[in-house]
Amino acid sequence: MEISFGHDYSDTNRHLCESEMKGDWVVFTCPKCRGYEKRYNLKTEEMRVKGNEDFDIFHDGQYFPPEMQDMPERSLN
Numbered sequence: 635m636e637i638s639f640g641h642d643y644s645d646t647n648r649h650l651c652e653s654e655m656k657g658d659w660v661v662f663t664c665p666k667c668r669g670y671e672k673r674y675n676l677k678t679e680e681m682r683v684k685g686n687e688d689f690d691i692f693h694d695g696q697y698f699p700p701e702m703q704d705m706p707e708r709s710l711n
């Protein structure tokens with residue numbers, strides 16, 4: 635499963651958000667924009683934005699569940 639949002643913007647206006655799982659919510663915060671927060675509810679698919687969103691800036695956020703990040707390295711043994 636992968637969640638992403640946004641449109642096609644140039645890289646200059648692209649901010650990569652950090653994601654964190656809080657209950658049913660995936661919370662995206664931007665290291666460059668203080669107070670900006672975008673959250674996505676996995677169950678209801680509700681999207682909420684907190685703080686001032688600058689519409690000239692594309693906030694790129696992706697969330698990978700821990701199960702996918704911690705995929706065990708497969709050995710050939």
Ligand SMILES: [Zn+2]
Nearest residue numbers: 649664666667
């Ligand atoms: Zn930002």
